[in-house]
Amino acid sequence: MTGHERIEETIAAVVLGSLDDAERAGAEREILDHTTGCASCRSLYAQMRETAADLALAAPARPVPEDLERRILARAKGIVPAAVTPPPRPVSKRLAGIAAAVVLIAVGGLAAIAVSISGQADRAEDRVALMARALSVVGQPDARRVSLRGSAPGTLVLAYQPGGQAVLIGSNVAAPQANRLFELWLLKGSAATPAGVFRPDDGVVVLPVNVDVGRFDGIAVTQERRRVAAPTGAPVWSGTVAP
Amino acid sequence: MTDLRPAAPIGDLQDRRDRDAIGRTAAGDERAFVELYRRYAPAALGLAGRVIGDRSLAEEVLQEVFVSVWSRAATYDEARGTVRSWLLAQVHHRSVDAVRRESAQRRRVAQPAHLPPGDDPIEGVVEDAWLVTRRVEVRGAMAALPDEQREVIERQYLDGLTQAQVSAAMGIPLGTVKSRTLAAMRRMRALLGGTFEGGELQEQGS
Numbered sequence: 001m002t003g004h005e006r007i008e009e010t011i012a013a014v015v016l017g018s019l020d021d022a023e024r025a026g027a028e029r030e031i032l033d034h035t036t037g038c039a040s041c042r043s044l045y046a047q048m049r050e051t052a053a054d055l056a057l058a059a060p061a062r063p064v065p066e067d068l069e070r071r072i073l074a075r076a077k078g079i080v081p082a083a084v085t086p087p088p089r090p091v092s093k094r095l096a097g098i099a100a101a102v103v104l105i106a107v108g109g110l111a112a113i114a115v116s117i118s119g120q121a122d123r124a125e126d127r128v129a130l131m132a133r134a135l136s137v138v139g140q141p142d143a144r145r146v147s148l149r150g151s152a153p154g155t156l157v158l159a160y161q162p163g164g165q166a167v168l169i170g171s172n173v174a175a176p177q178a179n180r181l182f183e184l185w186l187l188k189g190s191a192a193t194p195a196g197v198f199r200p201d202d203g204v205v206v207l208p209v210n211v212d213v214g215r216f217d218g219i220a221v222t223q224e225r226r227r228v229a230a231p232t233g234a235p236v237w238s239g240t241v242a243p
Numbered sequence: 244m245t246d247l248r249p250a251a252p253i254g255d256l257q258d259r260r261d262r263d264a265i266g267r268t269a270a271g272d273e274r275a276f277v278e279l280y281r282r283y284a285p286a287a288l289g290l291a292g293r294v295i296g297d298r299s300l301a302e303e304v305l306q307e308v309f310v311s312v313w314s315r316a317a318t319y320d321e322a323r324g325t326v327r328s329w330l331l332a333q334v335h336h337r338s339v340d341a342v343r344r345e346s347a348q349r350r351r352v353a354q355p356a357h358l359p360p361g362d363d364p365i366e367g368v369v370e371d372a373w374l375v376t377r378r379v380e381v382r383g384a385m386a387a388l389p390d391e392q393r394e395v396i397e398r399q400y401l402d403g404l405t406q407a408q409v410s411a412a413m414g415i416p417l418g419t420v421k422s423r424t425l426a427a428m429r430r431m432r433a434l435l436g437g438t439f440e441g442g443e444l445q446e447q448g449s
Contacts, residue, residue: 009421012428017339018399053328057381059293061285061368076313
């Protein structure tokens with residue numbers, strides 16, 4: 001077997017996703033090192049990625065439920081960004097410091113943020129960068145905040161810019177029960193609009209909310225098994241949006 | 244061996260259309276995003292469903308991937324490959340993660356050739372003609388593989404097994420799994436050709 005053959009086998013395994021996490025990191029490094037100097041393997045890697053995409057078509061297509069499209073579009077339009085995932089330890093210490101220092105925060109110019117609840121594909125550096133962006137606007141004169149009151153310990157504040165974007169910030173927020181998450185709702189009259197799900201990481205919550213909070217009159221947080229379209233129980237936190 | 248290669252220009256056109264759509268998506272164009280979503284969601288859901296074997300987890304993967312496509316459209320790099328492979332690789336990666344995380348292998352029942360239809364009142368699957376044609380070609384290429392090559396590919400890519408697991412399941416050495424896998428991928432490549440040549444895109448007529 002030539003040296004190339006071994007790399008080619010590694011390339012095939014990587015594009016098929018058939019290495020476990022530990023092996024995969026080493027394999028990707030190995031491929032990167034090798035392909036830096038080897039155009040044919042670089043080309044093979046690219047071609048094999050396309051072949052893997054062809055293999056995807058070996059699975060039968062499935063009809064997609066209509067409501068799924070609506071939900072995805074709603075999130076994509078910035079109504080429901082996803083949760084903050086627990087970052088590795090050093091990052092969370094930084095977040096704790098930032099969250100504790102927050103008083104008035106307004107977030108401007110945030111593109112729709114999607115941080116996957118599974119977390120596998122997201123890098124810690126990206127999450128820190130997102131959080132830094134979310135908290136970067138300081139001292140906006142028109143920023144408002146709503147303190148949420150709850151039966152559980154901790155501080156939860158929704159800071160927002162009227163007509164602009166918002167962020168839910170928390171420190172020392174108690175974790176939900178096992179296999180539960182928190183879901184944020186914006187209330188108008190009796191209607192509850194879902195605005196994101198989260199779990200505190202070491203008590204810290206930073207959830208960008210791309211909704212005009214000023215249009216609503218209340219905020220609530222419930223505990224749910226998974227993201228739902230309507231609250232299934234009484235709020236564990238709530239607050240009033242001043243007119 | 245039958246040459247199953249499709250007429251290349253059609254694939255090129257598809258790729259160009261996708262690149263245009265992802266570019267517009269990165270600029271915040273919702274219609275472009277919807278275009279990509281409608282084109283690839285049935286394939287994405289089909290792949291996730293096949294790998295994970297759980298409909299609701301597959302739908303979650305679909306959501307996560309497309310929300311990520313929306314927010315990270317600007318990270319697509321056309322030098323690395325087609326939009327299609329970029330997107331489906333994310334679906335596959337998250338699906339395999341879900342399988343390994345949830346030990347869904349335990350819940351998986353024997354996969355029939357076609358998954359039963361969902362309980363939603365949807366007539367059937369609407370896909371681009373190119374994708375429908377490509378599926379036929381891919382099925383043909385898979386059928387043309389020697390049985391032992393097809394099996395290692397299916398177990399890895401469609402069942403989400405690691406090579407070590409395939410080795411154990413089939414009772415063959417890991418080295419054999421690796422070499423069969425490479426041979427299978429080379430043969431699929433030869434049978435199907437592709438719209439993306441090497442590390443650079445080949446434009447029609449350039």
